[in-house]
Amino acid sequence: RKEVEQDPGPFNVPEGATVAFNCTYSNSASQSFFWYRQDCRKEPKLLMSVYSSGNEDGRFTAQLNRASQYISLLIRDSKLSDSATYLCVGTKAAGNKLTFGGGTRVLVKP
Amino acid sequence: EPEVTQTPSHQVTQMGQEVILRCVPISNHLYFYWYRQILGQKVEFLVSFYNNEISEKSEIFDDQFSVERPDGSNFTLKIRSTKLEDSAMYFCASTQGGAGQPQHFGDGTRLSIL
Numbered sequence: 001r002k003e004v005e006q007d008p009g010p011f012n013v014p015e016g017a018t019v020a021f022n023c024t025y026s027n028s029a030s031q032s033f034f035w036y037r038q039d040c041r042k043e044p045k046l047l048m049s050v051y052s053s054g055n056e057d058g059r060f061t062a063q064l065n066r067a068s069q070y071i072s073l074l075i076r077d078s079k080l081s082d083s084a085t086y087l088c089v090g091t092k093a094a095g096n097k098l099t100f101g102g103g104t105r106v107l108v109k110p
Numbered sequence: 111e112p113e114v115t116q117t118p119s120h121q122v123t124q125m126g127q128e129v130i131l132r133c134v135p136i137s138n139h140l141y142f143y144w145y146r147q148i149l150g151q152k153v154e155f156l157v158s159f160y161n162n163e164i165s166e167k168s169e170i171f172d173d174q175f176s177v178e179r180p181d182g183s184n185f186t187l188k189i190r191s192t193k194l195e196d197s198a199m200y201f202c203a204s205t206q207g208g209a210g211q212p213q214h215f216g217d218g219t220r221l222s223i224l
Contacts, residue, residue, distance in 0.1 A: 016215070036211055041220075042218070043186070043217045046212045046213075087152075095141045095207040097143065097158055097168075098155065
């Protein structure tokens with residue numbers, strides 16, 4: 001089983017709509033999680049860290065469920081500029097390597 | 111905002127040749143990494159570097175690969191004898207290393223092996 005798994009999509013989202021997707025992880029040793037965003041052929045850019053209590057950053061909400069070993073990302077009021085691949089990323093400890101999921105592609109359409 | 115910088119942005123090399131990819135991490139960061147992404151595939155970890163030595167490496171990082179921090183600012187990845195399958199985007203990343211601190215990525219070097 002892959003360490004971090006994501007639905008590759010694409011999720012076709014009307015502009016202004018809400019979209020949510022999950023990521024599952026198999027290694028319970030993973031302690032910290034992040035959502036990164038990647039545009040085509042560009043570097044991963046940090047979108048937000050993910051906390052067990054759930055956290056929100058503007059239109060983005062992330063949630064971590066350690067019991068079920070999944071992480072979620074919700075995007076409200078989708079913008080055309082939200083079109084990208086969203087990468088679910090885990091790490092075991094501070095300073096350790098990142099383990100990436102394959103990414104979920106989101107396409108926001110007018 | 112400080113950023114990780116990488117050079118060159120695109121490197122074209124003949125198979126069997128040596129290539130050096132360069133990175134300047136964020137100045138107060140302590141942990142440095144190289145990742146690669148083959149076209150259409152996920153980002154894969156290659157190596158991490160801390161306190162002037164390799165702290166972890168993946169199976170991909172075989173004897174053909176080496177890393178160096180030759181001075182206080184640069185962090186390089188060398189591939190000694192390139193293969194066709196080394197063609198990929200190579201990303202450098204750095205972090206301060208504190209709990210929950212994210213890694214910041216450079217904009218990558220596209221390596222094309224002919």
